Amino acid sequence: MTLASQTEIVAPRRRFRGLRKLARNRGALFGGAIVLFFVVLAVFAPLIATHDPFASSFTNVRKPPSAEFWLGTDEIGRDIFSRLLYGARASLMAGVVSVAIALLIGVPLGLVAGYFGHLIDGTISRFIEALLAIPSLILAIALAATLGPSLMNATLAIGVAATPIFVRLTRGQVLAIKTEDYVEGARAIGLPHVLIILRYILPNVLSPVVVQATITIATAIIAEASLSFLGLGQQPPNPSWGSMLNTAKNFMTQAPWLSIFPGGAIFLVVMGFNLLGDGLRDALDPRDN
Amino acid sequence: ADLNVALQDDPDILDPHRGNTFVGRMVFGPLCDALFDIDTSLNIVPRLVADWAWSEGDTVLTMNLRPDALFHDGTPVNGEAVKANLERALNLPESNRKAELASIESIEVLSDTQVAITLKAPDAAFLANLTDRAGMMVSPASFETAGEGGLVCAGPYKFVERIQNDRIVMEKFADHWDADNYHFDQVIYRPIPDTTVRLANLQSGDLDIIERPAPNDMATIQGDSNLVFDIVTGLGFYGVNFNLGNGERSQSPINQDKRLREALNLTIDRDVLNDVLGMGTYPPAYQPFSTASWAYNPEFDGGERDIERAKALMAEAGHETVSFEILYANNSAMQSLFELVQAMASEAGFNITLRPTEFAAYVDEREAGNFEVSQFGASGRIDPDGNFHRYLACGSAGNVGNYCNDELTDLLNKARVINDVEERKALYDQAQQIAAEDLPALYFYYTPRTWAYSAKLDGFVAYADGVLRLAGLKPKQ
Amino acid sequence: MSARQDIILEAREVTKRFGHPANFMRQSSLVHAVTAVSLSVRRGETLAIVGESGCGKSTLGRLLLRLIEPTSGSVVYEGQEITALRQRDMRRLRRELQIIFQDPFASLNPRMTVRQILGEPIRLHRLASGKDVDDRVDQLMRTVGLRADWSDRYVHEFSGGQRQRIGIARALAVDPKLVIGDEPVSALDVSIQAQVVNLLGELKRDFGLTLVIVAHDLAVIRHMSDRVAVMYLGQVVELAAADDIYEAPLHPYTSALLQAIPVSDPTARGQRQLLQGDLPSPTAPPSGCRFHTRCPHARPRCSQDHLALEPVGDGRFVACHFWREIQSAGVSVPAATARRSALEMRLGLYRTRQEERRQVDR
Amino acid sequence: MLKLILRRIIVALPTLIILSMIIFGLQRMLPGDPIQTMMAEESDPQVVEFLREKYRLNDPLPMQYLAWVGNVLQGDFGSSLRTGIPVTEMILQKLPITVQLATMAMIMALLIGIPAGILAAVHKNSAIDYTANAVALSGMSVPNFWLGIILIMVFAVSWKILPASGYVPITQDFWLSIKSMLMPAFVLSTAVAAYLMRHTRSAMLSVLSSDYIRTARAKGLLSNAVIIRHALRNALMPIVTLATLLFGDLLAGAVLTEQIFVIPGFGKLIVDAVFTRDYAVVQGVVLFTAIGFIAMNILADVLYIVINPRLRHPQ
Amino acid sequence: MTKPEPLLSVEHFSLSFGASSTNLIDDISFSVEPGKTLCLVGESGCGKSVTSLALMGLLAKGAARITGGKARFAGEDLFALPERRRADLRGNDIAMIFQEPMTSLNPSMTIGHQIVEGVRRHKAVSKEAAEARALEMLSLVRIPAPEKRFHAYPHQLSGGMRQRAMIAMALANSPKLLIADEPTTALDVTIQAQILALVSRLQAETGTAMILITHDLSVVAEVADHVAVMYAGRIVEVGSVDDIFSDPQHPYTLGLFGSVPSIGRRSGTLATIEGSVPLLERMPPGCRFATRCPFADQRCFERAPPNYEPKDGHRVACWYAPLENHVRAA
Ligand SMILES: Nc1ncnc2c1ncn2[C@@H]1O[C@H](COP(=O)(O)OP(=O)(O)OP(=O)(O)O)[C@@H](O)[C@H]1O
């Protein structure tokens, strides 16, 4: 009887609780759907594209949307729809990879600085502050120019420029988590530092980091566009949404479709990632249900 | 009244002996009178020099100065000042005019208004150089401060202030000898790099004149009754040059075999470039001399696009496909150009990789010979020598591809020391013949000198050198 | 006096200050959390540490396990000075010294399953490996009265009382010799609290553990402990057997604490002499006897002379200049009111039926 | 308070030293040579060599660095390679412009972001909330150069109610100056407003669910009073942090906006200098903006103390 | 002796959250008379705070739904009043003290200002008069040096002082009813005793009725006139404090008493209530305590127990009451 009654109070076993919560969040679902949609477009671009994204047709320069060219053609007669698909690859990569870089560098540094404190923290923090004091776009421009113009380098530069925020955020979280009883409990059983960091600290600092990451994906996509504007982003003839917008701005009045579609795509993806980020925050937060 | 003019870039240092940029020349125009000037047909005309004479053998130039020319600080532009300026241009360590004046042997002040220049050898381009920065006169009192914002010249306008990236303000110099011909009290040059923004400012009435509107905006400008579009063919050109002897990368097939270069040339349809990119403003170019120049020879033009022949030439050279890389400085005009070239050439089997590079790095790469094929452009000189010798003569400063044909160099050197136009033209024709054989460079189109300005202006004249001249320009009555 | 080998853990003049002293840039923010505390824990006993919030109980508990480094003083475990051990040796020793935390919600990693939480220390100290770990985990779950087949759940799926049991199970996982409970039941509801108190009692009996319980609920303390140390503002002011403390407190602060316990019967309401004022700030503790600012018996000497815990016979210790006089002044001690007969009778029925049901379950 | 500021300045010193090394090192890693870049078409080897010597470009890097630091400590930031103008003069010339632009942008962002964030939080999960979020996100996702051109087209070209570009010093004509900065400041403010809106929203949400808000309502206060008097002030801390951080970024990060609206601020100056390898300018201006950034952080600390009595009266 | 008219009487009050079909608070009734204290006891999460917040009208809109019942306060049904009228009552006729003294005061406003604000919201008095009232209240709750504390921020006060400031704020408008939700749980033993003594003295002086929420039986013994024992959203037993302490009937009440260790010498193990509260969705339709009750049988699980009234005003909801009549002594 006693044991039987104990069964009652325990919530039914639920695997993937976070995912379920995510699935119940309409905003997150919508955001996820948008992101997924563009990911599919990017991955299957060669299959979906109606034209060769690089083939210019000298007779079809800056044609408005039509049955043949769904979203029109650009300034040297290439199909905008097909370029948009291929551009999704560059823009998503600029967003996702740069954030991945920022996470891979920033989170470990933040963990180490926050956990060990003292001299290590002082050193890392001073360095990060110095980087923070350089405006991030300037930093990205300088890095991208150093590495030479290419999408990968721009991505790397954006990632590095975004890193200090992640170090700060992670470090702040670690400082809060570090004093939790369960971390002390881990020390009390004699667990070495590495394992404490990996098993106790890391999983518990991740939730705000993930949210910040989705916002940063959005800013990174915009940053790629800015670098493209300065000639440091995706290299021609390969498209990115940013570089498409960049050329399109010269034709804003004569051929508005050149800017509307890549601009709209950026808006949708940014929206998608942010909604997803909001949803992830709710899903990762163990406090509410 | 004020005149607001938009430039494409912010000029560099405001000292005619040290400046490097084209937009800098635009700004020097009204500020600093030169010894000579050109007319719309590129003839040399007097400016600070009232008249001049060459000695027998063309080695001594005697110039009579205008007696009424004053610097903005009130001092006269006299013989001593001319000598001091030329010597400064020759001797100042940072001077960029040395090459242009290199043929000077000595300068002699004969009187307040008379100066004689003795040359080491005849120099055909000498007078042309004196129409530009090398011939601009700076008040000797301001030699030290010129550049740091204290430029004192003898032009119809004097310098007031400069805010970097924002404006250069100049006001009318009332004591200028030709002051009556200048109708604006104040002239403001504003650097606006973005063509769309430049045009928008003109449309909104914030500007009166803009330089180099984008070709695709031509229709808009022409359709606007408040605006006027003007265009002349400039002296410069755009094309590509090949790395024929500068380091390892000169070893690639396209640089080793002129048949391949010929094939590439045959794939380029200049008319399409003109239509698609220039909206009709990019005059097709096949030679270094613009149609505005007397050295231009229509015989070297032509060569219709011919994919079949291109393929045949490639087959002859033993290639089905040829891959190479084009290096260029990244901006959207160059990007469209080379994307189009890439697309055109691919039809014959050329597999072109584009390497757009940030400008500073681009300059570096060219100097270092780290390219196979590179963007090739020149803003163009009044004298044909500046468009040819500098880029293709053996060992010349601008010859980054290290192309060297002794015969051609010989011809060009000869043309340098003859003042007779007919004789020189014959030499240039011969030189062109050789260049057309070797194909060290391809020319795509001549730089158009385009302008858009408010219909409220009267008396606007476009010059082939692209520099704005304010004489006679006035608001419509 | 008990023999030396009966002492399992001993604190010698341990002091802990937090924060930093004043320097030319900023004011001092030194918190005198624990000041020169000496006490010894006997093998097999339950020692309780009581006192108001912020008086340094938790800090002392942590110092005893060297979870934080003392500012001065030392801690000796089984004759070995653990405050002098190297980190690596200390980690090995951690198997024998464990802690149960106050907050059942904060003390377990929310991202780990119970099996991971309990299996980790077992593997770490190589008490078992492979399949045996799981068996041990199941065994532990049963020991603390939880179903073994729940061990794949995450902690948020358990109620507060159950979580506290998991916390206890984790402490027990490595077969410790001494367990410190830092307010192990304070966060729990009365009914759950009773379950855990009973469980701790059983475990101590069954495994021969030594327990140090940090708490502020005096009734719970009395129920659980053999000896009690009363702390005030970072110092131990009285240490004695539980019954002695409750029946004849010597230190005025101990009496005040006991006075504050609410009556357990509405008929026994009446005027009580309550301690006035609040605990002074530990950043600037009062001089002399730290309790003198609130002590009803304070005299001038109290604010000047520093004093230490002194033995007063029968294994009792007290830190007060005037304990003899105060005691003879007759401090009223709360009476344990007899429960009403109806309640006793029905509670009897309740217990009996509960016991019967338990039998049936087994 | 003074002590706090002093302490913060001392703590900032190592940061500045590291920062100066980073910019110095980063610049020298850039491919391309400042002199060659400047001369481009007309390069003359003699002149190049002369300038290399003049600007110490032939010295070993550490020497160059020390020489620069030495000069900076004497207040000499050097002068531009390209225009010959002293860096200090450039900074002084552009400082009021940049500060005006950043300040107007920040004010606009605050005026948009905070009320929107409050509205969204108060009406959580309602149509208002979703709309505010969508507007904020669109502000975040529209590239500045694009928005800028659209605004010029509409307000300057079609309606002719605002100047298309350019800058009028505030000392010359106050209203015209404000007017000429309206569009660029707005363009610049969109992303900041979006961040502020989202952070205000979440800060307000956590404050609104706190106990003292319940206490305020238990006093019978009406909801506007509760939100404005009790919630907002307590939600302000993270907003202040963010706003000061972003203000630092606005000082030099307005590159594209400055370019579109032809405003001679720090952003375009630095980027041009990066592209022309005008070392002294990049170093000088970045160092200067970094000092500005650090000053902003100190300002944030001071503001915390103003907002948060816990810091004002430590107990 | 006729029973005085109750100040507040809650009748058959039910409430549920979100889309849940089970009532979290299920059909509870109780009343408070002027000047008297009703203690609401029960374990954590049984709905004590929710009930008090519902009476205050402070439950988040949208989340909670009142699914039945009335709360008559001085002639008005609280649940039927428009929001504006409720706001007028709040802090004026009905005041509340919250559980957490540490977080229930606005950290960026002085104590004095927070009290003044409440006074001026309801009384048309000058700023000076309101400040005078606030000072008076601060000295009434025995805050030392009230003029100084008036300008203090919450963090500058100790927990005990903050709780006293809360009490001052709640009583500043002389409410007819004071709801105190576990006012001492967060406080130390010695401070807790001070606060409880203070509250009951003030109440005696002002004649304010009080609902005191707690889970601590000794607090009940100390201050209550009447007691309502709650379990999982229902009131299982209600009566005068003497009834509950001397004649407890419900097995849950018994379990509670058994769980509290006595201050006397140690006496074996504690009686416990096994298990814990089931989730709301899994609540048995009958007696909600059935899952943990040692006496429960099929009937208890299935059918709601009847009310047994051993005496006027003492009511218990159990099939087995009185126990000794239904269960054979061992
Ligand atoms: N890490 C720390 N840094 C600074 N001060 C601390 C730290 N830990 C504890 N303190 C301070 O030391 C004093 C004693 O704290 P401790 O936690 O030991 O008290 P406690 O008796 O356990 O109180 P509680 O009953 O509230 O748990 C307190 O004033 C506390 O603020």
Ligand SMILES: Nc1ncnc2c1ncn2[C@@H]1O[C@H](COP(=O)(O)OP(=O)(O)OP(=O)(O)O)[C@@H](O)[C@H]1O
């Ligand atoms: N907004 C809400 N939505 C859903 N459930 C809620 C909400 N607020 C409270 N509850 C639930 O209502 C129940 C009663 O909560 P309440 O705060 O009244 O308990 P309590 O008796 O005051 O407990 P404690 O002694 O811990 O304060 C809890 O189970 C809680 O989870």
Ligand SMILES: [Mg+2]
């Ligand atoms: Mg503690």
Ligand SMILES: [Mg+2]
């Ligand atoms: Mg509650």
